[in-house]
Amino acid sequence: MENEQEFIMQADKYLNGEMEDRERVAFERYCEENAAAEQLATHRLFLQQLKEHADRVAFKNTLSAAAARYHAGDSLAAEQREPLIVTLWNKFKVNSLVAASVAIVAVFSTLWMSGYYKTIEKTSTNYSALRRDMNDVKKNVNAQNAVIRNINNDKQRDDRSASNFGGTGFIISANGYVVTNYHVVRGADSVHLQSTKGESFKAKVIYIDPTHDLAMLRINDSTFAPLKNAPYTFKETPSELGEDVYTIGYPRDEVVYGQGYLSSRTGYAGDTTAYQISIPVNPGNSGGPVLDSKGNVVGIISGKQTGIDGASFAIKTEALLNSIAAIPVDSLESELVINKKNALGGLKRTEQVKKIQDYVYLVKVY
Amino acid sequence: MSEADAVILEGVARGDAGSLERLYRDYFPMILNMIVQNNGTEEEAKDVFQEAVIVLYDKVKQHDFELTSRLKTYIYSVCRRLWLKQLGSKDRTFRDVAAYEDIIVVEEDLAMHEEKDLQLTMMEQALDELGEPCRTIIRDFYIANLSMQEICDKFGYTNADNAKTQKYKCLQRLKKLFFTATTK
Secondary structure: OOOHHHHHHHHHHHHOOOOOHHHHHHHHHHHHHOOOHHHHHHHHHHHHHHHHHHHHHHHHHHHHHHHHHHHHHHHHHHHHOOOHHHHHHHHHHHHHHHHHHHHHHHHHHHHHHOOHHHHHHHHOOOEEEOOEEOHHHHHHHHHHHHHHHHHHOOOOOOOOOOOOEEEEEEEEEOOOEEEEEHHHHOOOOOEEEEOOOOOEEEEEEEEEEOOOOEEEEEEOOOOOOOOOOOOOEEOOOOOOOOOEEEEEEOOOOOOEEEEEEEEEOOOHHHOOOEEEEOOOOOOOOOOOEEEEOOOEEEEEEEEEEOOOOOOEEEEEHHHHHHHHHOOOHHHOOOOOOOOOOOOOOOOOHHHHHHHHHHHEEEEEEO | OOHHHHHHHHHHHHOOHHHHHHHHHHHHHHHHHHHHHOOOOHHHHHHHHHHHHHHHHHHHHOOOOOOOOOHHHHHHHHHHHHHHHHHHHHOOOOOOOOOOOOOOOOHHHHHHHHHHHHHHHHHHHHHHHHOOOHHHHHHHHHHOOOOHHHHHHHHOOOOHHHHHHHHHHHHHHHHHHHHHHHHO
16 A cells, blocks of 8 residues: 555545455455554544544534423423312312302301400490490389289370480580480480479480590470579589599489599599599489589599499590580580589588589480 | 333434433423522533433443433432532532432443543544534545545535545544644
C-alpha cells in the first residue's frame, strides 16, 4: 500500500465488512506484516467514539423532545385527571349546600321557637323588671268569681276583661303627661290609667326610651280634668348615700307606700343612670316615683336584683329629664311643663303621701 | 428485572421516544418530589432526571449490560447521587426524606458515565473546531454511511477521488484535534 490514505480507505472498508473474503485475508496479512495492527485498532476505536457521539447526540435530541412533550402534557393531564372526590363534590355541591342551609335554619328556628334565647336572656341576668303580670291572679279570681256567680245566676256572664300587665305611673305635667317604665307598656295594645279615686282614663304612649327604660304617656280621655300643679318637684342633682327615700305604687290594686334609703349611687351592674335603693318593691311598683324627705322626685322605680335582698333600682331623675327633653315637639299636643314649685317641703310624711297619691296612677296594659 | 422494565430498557437502547416518555411518566414525579423536598427547584429536577436517563442509556448500551435492581430503584439511586453531588458543590443541605426508596450503589455507573461524557465532550469540541464542510463529510461517511459517490455529488466535487482525498484530510485533522485534546 502506497500511503496512509490508501490504508485508511482499506481499513474503513474492512471495518464496514465491505471486503470480499480474499481481500480481507490479504488486508489482515498486510496489517500483520507491516505492524499496522495498532494503527487499525486506533482507527477502529476512534470511529467507535465518533459513532457513540453521534448516537448520544441523537439520543439527547429524542430525550429532550420526550421531556418537552411530557412537561407540556403534565399540566394538561393533571387537569383531566380530576380526583373522584372533586367530581363528586362538583356534582353534589348544590345539594349539600341546600342541606346545610336547611339544617342551620332548622336548628336556629327550633331554638328560637322553643324560647331558648329568651331563657338565656332570663338566666343570664339577675335583673328583674317589676311589671306585674296580672293574668295568674286574675285567672284564679275569675274562676272563683264565676263559680260564685253561677251559684246565684247561671246566666250572668263575666264580661270584665282582664288587664294583662300592671305598673305605676305618675304625673310629670299637670295637663296629662305621665311617666312610667318602658317595660310596663312594651307591646301594649292599649294603656289605661287608674287613679286612687277609682277613675280610669285612657292614655296613649307618646314617647319611649328603651335605653333608660322610660315611657311617656299622655292621658287621652274626655273625662280627664286637668289637675292642679303637682306638689312635687324633680331633683336633678345627684342624691347622697343614706338619704331617706320613699315610694308609692301599685304592686296590687290598692296604692302602697314603701320606705327606705338610698343605698348606692349606681344601679344594676354599675349602671350610672340609676340608683340602688333599699325599699322593698314588688311587681307593679315599676314606674313609681322615688321621693326624698323634702318631696323631690329623685328617681323612678324600675326593677330589682333577684336573689339579693333589698336591692331595688330606680332610674335617676336626671335620666328622666334628659329623656323628656329628647321628646320631639311634634309628639306633644300641649306643652309639657315640669313643675318647679314644691308644695311638700315641711309637711309630715303622711300629709305628703296624701297629696302625692292623687298624682300617681295604676297603669293597666292590655 | 421485570418484563415491563425490560421492554422499557430495550426502548431506551433504541432511543425510542415512546419509551422515554414512559420513563418520565413513571418516574419523574418521584424524582421531582425528592429534589423539591431537598432544596431543589423543578428546573433542577428536570436536569437531573435527564442526566439520569443518559446514564441509563450508557449502561444499556454496554454489551454485558445487566440491571440487578428494579428500574425504579436504579433511577432513584442515580438521581439521588447526582443531586447530592450538585448540592455538595452548592453548599446546600440534603435531608433525604425519601427513605421510602431502596438505594443501590451506582458510583461505578456514574464514574463510567462521567468518563464517557468527558470523551464525548472532547469529540464534540474536536468536531466543532473541525468546521464545515469537513464535519458534514465525516458524518455523512461514517455515521450516515453514504457512499463516496453520493458525497461527491452532494458537495459538488469534480470526481470521487477528490472527495476521497478531502475526506481523508478531514479525518486526519479530526484525529489530530481529538488526540491533542486527549493528551492535554
